[in-house]
Amino acid sequence: xxxxxxxxxxxxxxxxxxxxxxxxxxxxxxxxxxxxxxxxxxxxxxxxxxxxxxxxxxxxxxxxxxxxxxxxxxxxxxxxxxxxxxxxxxxxxxxxxxxxxxxxxxxxxxxxxxxxxxxxxxxxxxxxxxxxxxxxxxxxxxxxxxxxxxxxxxxxxxxxxxxxxxxxxxxxxxxxxxxxxxxxxxxxxxxxxxxxxxxxxxxxxxxxxxxxxxxxxxxxxxxxxxxxxxxxxxxxxxxxxxxxxxxxxxxxxxxxxxxxxxxxxxxxxxxxxxxxxxxxx
Amino acid sequence: xxxxxxxxxxxxxxxxxxxxxxxxxxxxxxxxxxxxxxxxxxxxxxxxxxxxxxxxxxxxxxxxxxxxxxxxxxxxxxxxxxxxxxxxxxxxxxxxxxxxxxxxxxxxxxxxxxxxxxxxxxxxxxxxxxxxxxxxxxxxxxxxxxxxxxxxxxxxxxxxxxxxxxxxxxxxxxxxxxxxxxxxxxxxxxxxxxxxxxxxxxxxxxxxxxxxxxxxxxxxxxxxxxxxxxxxxxxxxxxxxxxxxxxxxxxxxxxxxxxxxxxxxxxxxxxxxxxxxxxxxxxxxxxxxxxxxxxxxxxxxxxxxxxxxxxxxxxxxxxxxxxxxxxxxxxx
Numbered sequence: 001x002x003x004x005x006x007x008x009x010x011x012x013x014x015x016x017x018x019x020x021x022x023x024x025x026x027x028x029x030x031x032x033x034x035x036x037x038x039x040x041x042x043x044x045x046x047x048x049x050x051x052x053x054x055x056x057x058x059x060x061x062x063x064x065x066x067x068x069x070x071x072x073x074x075x076x077x078x079x080x081x082x083x084x085x086x087x088x089x090x091x092x093x094x095x096x097x098x099x100x101x102x103x104x105x106x107x108x109x110x111x112x113x114x115x116x117x118x119x120x121x122x123x124x125x126x127x128x129x130x131x132x133x134x135x136x137x138x139x140x141x142x143x144x145x146x147x148x149x150x151x152x153x154x155x156x157x158x159x160x161x162x163x164x165x166x167x168x169x170x171x172x173x174x175x176x177x178x179x180x181x182x183x184x185x186x187x188x189x190x191x192x193x194x195x196x197x198x199x200x201x202x203x204x205x206x207x208x209x210x211x212x213x214x215x216x217x218x219x220x221x222x223x224x225x226x227x228x229x230x231x232x233x234x235x236x237x238x239x240x241x242x243x244x245x246x247x248x249x250x251x252x253x254x255x256x257x258x259x260x261x262x263x264x265x266x267x268x269x270x271x272x273x274x275x276x277x278x279x280x281x
Numbered sequence: 282x283x284x285x286x287x288x289x290x291x292x293x294x295x296x297x298x299x300x301x302x303x304x305x306x307x308x309x310x311x312x313x314x315x316x317x318x319x320x321x322x323x324x325x326x327x328x329x330x331x332x333x334x335x336x337x338x339x340x341x342x343x344x345x346x347x348x349x350x351x352x353x354x355x356x357x358x359x360x361x362x363x364x365x366x367x368x369x370x371x372x373x374x375x376x377x378x379x380x381x382x383x384x385x386x387x388x389x390x391x392x393x394x395x396x397x398x399x400x401x402x403x404x405x406x407x408x409x410x411x412x413x414x415x416x417x418x419x420x421x422x423x424x425x426x427x428x429x430x431x432x433x434x435x436x437x438x439x440x441x442x443x444x445x446x447x448x449x450x451x452x453x454x455x456x457x458x459x460x461x462x463x464x465x466x467x468x469x470x471x472x473x474x475x476x477x478x479x480x481x482x483x484x485x486x487x488x489x490x491x492x493x494x495x496x497x498x499x500x501x502x503x504x505x506x507x508x509x510x511x512x513x514x515x516x517x518x519x520x521x522x523x524x525x526x527x528x529x530x531x532x533x534x535x536x537x538x539x540x541x542x543x544x545x546x547x548x549x550x551x552x553x554x555x556x557x558x559x560x561x562x563x564x565x566x567x568x569x570x571x572x573x574x575x576x577x578x579x580x581x582x583x584x585x586x587x588x589x590x591x592x593x594x595x596x597x598x599x600x601x602x603x604x605x606x607x608x609x610x611x612x613x
Contacts, residue, residue, distance in 0.1 A: 003434070003518070004442075006419075007427035010483020015449040018460030025460065032463070078339060085332045093600040094340050096607070097347075100592050102543035104561040105585045108568060109346045112353065112578055120349060123365035156343070157607065164608035184328075213455050216545040220565045234455050241459055242550065251459055258456045 026252035031245040043252035053253065055228050056236040059143055063232060064211045066147035067154075072204065074151065075158035080192070082159065083166045092163075095156035103153070103216035110149045111136065111221050136222050139229040146217050146230060158203055165199030166192070201272035205265050212261055233257055350589070353582040354378070361578050377583035381567070400570070402584050404555065405563035409542060409588075412474050412552075412559060417538045419482035424489045425530055429518050431489065432496025433504065443493075449486040462550050472554040481541065488533055495526045532602045539592060560588045 026043055028036035047053050082092065098106060113120050114135040122132045135145040169192065177187045215234040218224065224231035224239065231239075233253065241250035352370050353361070360371030378384075383401040430436075431443045461480050470476030499522055507517045523530070548559040558566070564584050571577045596603065 001430070001436070002515075003426040003430040006423035007446075007484035007489060010423070010480075011446060011449060011486070013464070014461055014480040014483070015452060015457060015486070018457040018464065019452055021460040021463075022456055025463075032466070077335075081332050081336055081339075085329070085336060089601055089604060091336065091340060092604050093596060094343055096600075096604060097593075097596060098343060100539055100543075100596060100603070101589050102545065102561050102592075104543075104545050104564050105588050106346075108564060108581055108585045109350050111568075112582065113346060113349060115576075115578075118361045118365050118578065120365065127366060152343075152346075160604065160607050161610070164610075167608075209453065213453060215455075216561075219545070219549075220568055237455065237459075238546070241462075247459060247463070254456050254459060258453055261453055262451075 022251050023255055025248055026255045028248045028251075030247040030251075032247060033245075036248065039248070043249050044256075046249065047252055047256065052228060052231065052236065053233075056231050056233045059228070059230060060212060060214065060232040060234075062143050063147045063214055064208060066144050067150055067211050067214075068204070068208055070148065071151045071154055071158055071207065072200075075155055075162050075203075078155065078159045079162035079166055080188070082163050092156075092160065095159055097156065098153045099155075099157040101153070103150075104220050106153045107149065107217040107220045110145075110152070114145065137226055139226050142222050142226060142229045146214070146221065150211075150214070150217060154207065158207060161203045161206075162196065162199060165196050168199075169195045197272060201268060204272070205268050208264060208268070209261050212257070212264070347589070350582045350586055353578055354586050356579055358575070358577060358579050377577075377579035378587075380577070380580050381584045381587070400563070400567050400580075400584075401555070402560065402563060402567075402587055405558050405560045406587060408474070408552070408556070408558060409560040412477050412548070413538055413541045415474065416478045416481045416541050417534055419478070420485050420488060420537060421530060421534045423482075424484045425492055425523060425526075426518070427484055427489045428492035428496050429522055432493040433499065433518075433522055434514070446486055446489060450490065458547065458550070461547075465551055471551060472557045474552075474557060477548050477551045477557065477559070480547070485537065488537060491533055492526060492529060495529045496522065499525050528602075532599070532606045535595060535599050535603065536606065539595065542588075542592065564588060 025036060027038060027040060029039050029042075030036035078095070082095075114122070116122055116132055116134050116137065121135075126132055134141065136142050173191055173195070174187065177191055182190065213234050214232050215238065218230050218232055218235050219238075222230040224235050234257070237250045237253045237257070240246045240253065348368075352368065354377050355370035355373055355375070357372040357374050357376060360367070364371045381400055381402045383403055427446075431439060431446075457480070465471060465476045465479060468476070468479075470479065503521060503525075504517055507521050512520070543561065544559075545561045545565070549562050549565065552558055552562060564581075567584055568581060571581065
């Protein structure tokens with residue numbers, strides 16, 4: 001079983017053990033210097049009474065709703081356009097490009113484009129006579145701005161997944177619809193969307209679980225501010241652990257986040273019946 | 282982003298992934314495109330024009346920020362004030378690159394609007410290359426071996442062990458982060474390349490899962506012939522089975538390299554000294570050190586460009602494989 005030994009070491013040491021340890025740490029007070037001290041459910045009680053935690057859940061949800069909503073709708077449109085008009089690998093490559101570039105790089109480019117004083121967007125607004133907009137400095141706008149930046153980054157990836165799903169829909173279904181005289185809109189809502197459901201379910205689960213863990217973009221642009229407007233859950237976990245050395249508290253929040261992610265994924269798979277396709281009926 | 286945002290491997294059609302699929306998938310692709318050509322004819326002229334305009338907007342909207350990054354990196358910081366709207370570099374200069382690569386003297390850097398802070402992207406670039414190559418080679422080699430054990434070899438308890446392995450796919454990256462940090466700290470490996478690489482170097486459940494699909498698709502009679510010829514398990518692995526899956530191994534290696542090249546949070550925690558700082562982390566530090574009132578935008582964009590260019594090159598060379606692999610991950 002020589003083939004399996006390195007992978008088993010990796011699995012045990014860096015997946016299984018940390019999972020067990022993470023849950024255990026959530027019941028302790030631990031600051032890295034002294035050994036962890038068992039405090040039962042105290043962390044969870046404190047978290048339940050922590051307004052910053054509840055706020056982080058709220059702003060994370062805001063991010064997820066905007067990001068996933070806009071991204072999925074735009075990707076659906078773009079995938080249909082690709083399917084109808086071009087098979088070009090170059091176009092697909094261009095669209096995918098932002099997804100392959102680091103979050104940090106993407107965040108910095110947009111931070112620059114949307115800069116209040118010198119950025120292109122505000123300079124243009126100014127030149128045509130509009131007021132400048134503080135995209136990152138305004139509490140109401142900071143999270144939507146970050147969500148849209150990541151729509152730009154992930155659009156191509158989501159599009160390619162949906163595009164592949166469109167390719168798998170048999171042609172004769174469309175031909176039958178055409179013979180029956182169904183128009184564009186009717187064909188899309190009556191055929192394309194329902195047949196795409198399993199792929200959409202898969203895409204939604206993957207992108208949602210990722211979106212809940214938003215960190216990089218926040219870390220290099222707003223660092224949680226202004227006030228708590230972009231202090232998303234992962235960023236708050238990071239701060240509790242590495243700025244305040246509160247590893248027990250941070251671990252407990254990680255456990256909660258993991259449970260939320262698990263629940264979200266399960267509900268989605270249920271609701272969207274991801275595993276059975278309408279084609280087979 | 283987490284490990285979970287990445288493409289999932291194909292479940293049923295291993296042959297269609299990657300760039301070098303077996304010949305059997307080719308005719309299907311031709312049939313499909315012919316069908317779409319027919320689709321073109323039924324589309325009205327107006328909607329065709331609208332469609333192409335929409336696609337054009339998307340392509341320009343995708344590429345423009347990259348152009349703006351290039352345009353800024355080759356301009357001076359003074360030009361940001363004088364010509365904020367110019368589409369071309371203003372006062373063309375390589376000064377920003379000299380600054381972030383640590384070639385320019387401190388006084389030059391200050392004169393050009395740099396922070397004068399000691400920032401050395403040359404070193405970070407080298408660090409990133411070393412760490413990412415280390416992780417990719419180790420992870421893909423070990424994961425290939427594991428995928429072979431799960432996909433080709435027959436042994437008792439195989440499917441149970443594999444099912445347990447798959448659970449690792451479901452654990453969000455953020456969850457193992459804190460305990461792994463503590464473990465690496467206990468091992469005394471903070472701020473070392475090995476510390477950054479360690480959690481990823483032995484395997485990725487995703488890569489094992491991905492490659493196992495392709496090993497399952499390998500024709501067993503070839504392997505059985507090799508056994509009859511007296512080849513050992515190891516020999517069959519690296520002379521026959523692995524070469525058959527080579528295109529997929531290369532594709533996944535590229536994807537993993539890009540993933541670790543872009544990773545930020547883990548190297549931010551574990552590589553905090555100058556000699557263990559990776560490029561993405563260095564960019565974050567550079568951004569936080571740049572003066573609030575007059576940021577060194579040219580320097581920032583030059584640094585960002587250094588982090589992006591290797592990916593541009595990979596996409597130009599391997600774009601087809603990357604696209605094929607992502608697309609095949611969506612259809613079940």
